[in-house]
Amino acid sequence: MKVTTDESRMRRCHRGFEPIVFGLAVWLASPTIGCGGHERAPAAEEIAQLLRLPDGFPLPSVPADNPLTREKIELGRHLFYDPALSANGMQSCASCHVQARAFTDGRETALGSTGQVHPRNSQSLTNVAYNATLTWANPLLVSIEQQVMVPLFGELPIELGVTGHEDLVLDRLRDSPMYRELFAAANPDAEAPIAWPSIIRALASFCRALISGRSPFDRFVYGHDAQAISDSAKRGLDLFFSERLECHHCHGGFNFTLSSTHDGVVADAAAFHNTGLYNVDERGGYPDDNTGVHAVTHRSEDMGRFRAPTLRNIAVTAPYMHDGSVASLEDVVRIYEAGGRLLSGGPHAGDGRTNPHKSGLVTGFRLTDGERRDLLAFLATLTDQTFLSDPELASPFEE
Ligand code: HEC
Ligand code: HEC
Structure with missing residues (x-):
């Protein structure tokens, strides 16, 4: 046409x-x-x-x-x-x-x-x-x-x-x-x-x-297979859903994001959050080419607000965040621990932890090295190998 x-x-x-x-x-x-x-x-x-x-x-x-x-x-x-x-x-x-x-x-x-x-x-x-x-x-x-x-x-x-x-x-x-x-x-x-x-x-x-939806986590929860994930991952699961870490308030639900909709469910209009990754001007600014919902609405309270992505398969999708500026999952977790990201140098230097637009759910918490390992072990159970290699979703042009 x-x-x-x-x-x-x-x-x-x-x-x-x-x-x-x-x-x-x-x-x-x-x-x-x-x-x-x-x-x-x-x-x-x-x-x-x-x-x-x-x-x-x-x-x-x-x-x-x-x-x-x-x-x-x-x-x-x-x-x-x-x-x-x-x-x-x-x-x-x-x-x-x-x-x-x-x-x-x-x-x-x-x-x-x-x-x-x-x-x-x-x-x-x-x-x-x-x-x-x-x-x-x-x-x-x-x-x-x-x-x-x-x-x-x-x-x-x-x-x-x-x-x-x-x-x-x-x-x-x-x-x-x-x-x-x-x-x-x-x-x-x-x-x-x-x-x-x-x-x-x-x-x-x-x-x-x-x-x-066929990850070890799914086998554990929906398949009732107690052996599908390790003890460390089970401890990590409890941490993920704890009020101390708050992760599930934004990454909750069957798809590990509350920005979900399906049959008969009305979308949550407020499902965008500033997680304190930047603060380029001490007034909460994000880099010009990536201001999040602000780029659409031009409202100051929308500065740096992004959709909480699904965490399914998260272990294979590095680097992380809207601009790929976080290299590893461990780095992501450390940013949440600190309640945001301090960038002490570079073009986008600033203290994201004090970003005035930051969500009240990102305030920081302490993890022992063991707990951090547990949380990462849990996140790794969301990897669905069937999905990553499913021939029905693969290229029809290659063997
Ligand atoms: C206030 C809501 C909120 C909370 C609480 C929260 N997240 Fe997030 N998460 C987000 C948003 C929004 C993004 C995307 C931010 C961006 O790109 O600027 C994100 C991104 C991520 C990413 C990177 C995703 C990707 O595809 O690049 C990971 C991993 C993650 N969060 C894990 C966690 C964990 C673990 C916790 C608990 C310690 C947590 N989040 C708590 C909202 C939240
Ligand atoms: C040059 C790389 C590139 C190509 C080519 C590309 N995409 Fe994307 N895709 C992206 C990026 C980057 C985003 C995030 C865009 C944003 O946030 O503005 C995205 C987002 C998406 C989303 C939204 C995902 C979500 O969770 O909201 C869909 C769906 C999508 N792409 C499908 C496609 C399809 C279908 C094609 C082919 C017609 C395609 N993409 C081609 C880079 C690409």
Whole structure:
């Protein structure tokens, strides 16, 4: 489909998030793109089966205009791993979202297809289906369909770089017999199935299928296997859920983040927190390119507020935090122990511990070396090896 000037203008702003969300919402809701409005929504049981939901997991909410189907997930998987989706053929979604790293990339901040540096760390896509809002800090971005347009079309920074090359990318897909088949199967009613809306819906469907809930912790809690985790990890679990450490107030629930939504649950509007990582101006400022929710709302109380990410698979997603500025899990824990981070030198020097916008739940606590080891042992039990090596979530293009 041809993108109008108005739409491309709206899509041009990546960090001015409101217009992009508005633009995308309009675009996706437009009747001319043949949304799947007539598609039958699968029953709860079918969704659970399609997503292979583990015991104890609720049903994620799925938008009515993008019902899940096996064919869409399969098309989405091909697109996710295909560099043909970037204008210069250099990058796919999987370049920044690597399965073995729980769909992160190991870099501090992401690098786009043309070499532009993203201000943020590539997020884990673990259980992204349940996130109440998308990205590190955007209360307005509430559907995966909206989110996937950012790496596709965003220009600040360029990720896949499709803007201005929409037809080039579509022609590549249309020239491929494999894609003609996959798109037709995913869009049985469409006359011209290879189009951006169907690409977006397929990618979002694949993202929803990235479900992780078969870790040793899950075997311990949901599988009632007392031997699934070590005694040290059990002590760490108690620490994690203690009022002394407070972790669970932000990273609680089945997905280890309270910024979750699912069937029938209304999202918590206040699920963004300042954890005292920076204080560049002694007034609580964060570095200019990463001010968190503040970049969206421009309200001073939103300075440095980010979404508490899931801690599932956290042991394989280093480096940590929205800008990848914390190298190891032990360093993360030490920052919470100190009640924030003191940066005594460098461009962002300042004492995050005294950040006036810091959450009242991040006040610091003392751990013995043994307790710290226990907490880290517990966090490691959240690693789900099945997820990290599941062939159904892996690239269809490699053996
Ligand atoms: C250049 C690296 C890069 C590429 C390519 C990329 N992403 Fe991302 N992805 C990121 C970064 C960085 C974030 C966090 C963005 C932010 O906070 O603003 C992110 C966030 C996301 C999120 C939100 C996760 C959450 O928990 O809220 C989803 C979903 C996502 N990406 C899917 C995709 C898909 C699908 C593609 C391919 C169309 C893709 N990404 C391509 C780097 C990348
Ligand atoms: C006030 C809410 C809050 C509390 C309490 C809290 N966290 Fe966090 N956590 C967050 C937020 C928000 C982030 C992201 C911050 C950022 O990137 O600026 C985060 C990030 C993390 C990360 C890095 C995640 C990633 O993907 O990079 C880890 C690990 C973590 N927290 C563990 C813990 C542990 C362990 C505790 C208890 C000692 C804890 N958190 C307590 C809100 C909280």
